[in-house]
Amino acid sequence: MPQVQKYPAGWRVLHWIIALLVLTLIPVGLWMASRAEADIWGALTNTLYSAHKAIGFSVLLLMILRIVVKIRLKGPPYPDEMPRKLQIAAKSVHHLMYVLLVVTPLFGWAGVTAFPALTIVGDYKLPGMPFVPEDEELASSLFYIHGWLAITLGVLIAGHIAAALRHFLRKDGIFQRMV
Numbered sequence: 001m002p003q004v005q006k007y008p009a010g011w012r013v014l015h016w017i018i019a020l021l022v023l024t025l026i027p028v029g030l031w032m033a034s035r036a037e038a039d040i041w042g043a044l045t046n047t048l049y050s051a052h053k054a055i056g057f058s059v060l061l062l063m064i065l066r067i068v069v070k071i072r073l074k075g076p077p078y079p080d081e082m083p084r085k086l087q088i089a090a091k092s093v094h095h096l097m098y099v100l101l102v103v104t105p106l107f108g109w110a111g112v113t114a115f116p117a118l119t120i121v122g123d124y125k126l127p128g129m130p131f132v133p134e135d136e137e138l139a140s141s142l143f144y145i146h147g148w149l150a151i152t153l154g155v156l157i158a159g160h161i162a163a164a165l166r167h168f169l170r171k172d173g174i175f176q177r178m179v
């Protein structure tokens with residue numbers, strides 16, 4: 001395997017924490033939304049919604065930290081053997097994922113502010129998003145956009161995982177940079 005130059009430790013830790021959270025959020029989101037659609041309410045549906053809102057909001061906060069880390073610390077350059085077009089494609093997908101990882105939770109948060117459905121558990125509530133009025137119709141539009149953004153993010157993540165697996169199997173050192 002070629003000499004591996006890793007991403008900074010903080011960057012790698014944030015990558016894997018956020019990956020785990022988002023890979024939990026998408027199935028939980030689809031599951032709870034399908035239960036709501038089927039009008040199945042009760043403790044399980046409420047728990048799924050609470051977990052989704054709490055984890056989703058945490059992803060938003062962690063993404064702010066991740067962007068600061070990305071701006072302040074430099075990632076390792078791609079190896080010269082990697083075709084230029086592939087480098088540009090990889091960087092574009094990564095940047096698009098950063099955008100979606102911020103915009104998707106923002107729409108979810110705006111939706112629960114407009115609905116309003118900010119309670120997580122007991123007296124613990126998320127803060128409302130500033131300047132978002134209480135309006136159920138607005139909330140349903142925001143949730144609709146939130147759902148589509150999440151699906152788009154899911155498709156990009158699937159491609160990202162496939163590319164990572166390919167690097168892992170080829171043992172070209174790219175996968176090891178994030179481990």
Ligand code: HEM
Nearest residue numbers: 025026029030033053056057059104105108109143147150
């Ligand atoms: C990266 C972060 C997030 C991802 C990947 C994500 C993913 C999803 C997915 C896949 C769905 C199901 C969509 C559907 O089938 O219509 C969903 C629904 C939902 N999400 Fe998120 N979500 C995120 C963050 C958030 C945040 C921060 C909140 C609120 C604080 C939130 C609140 C909701 C709510 C309330 C629904 C249900 C909407 C409905 O019932 O129509 N999400 N989310």
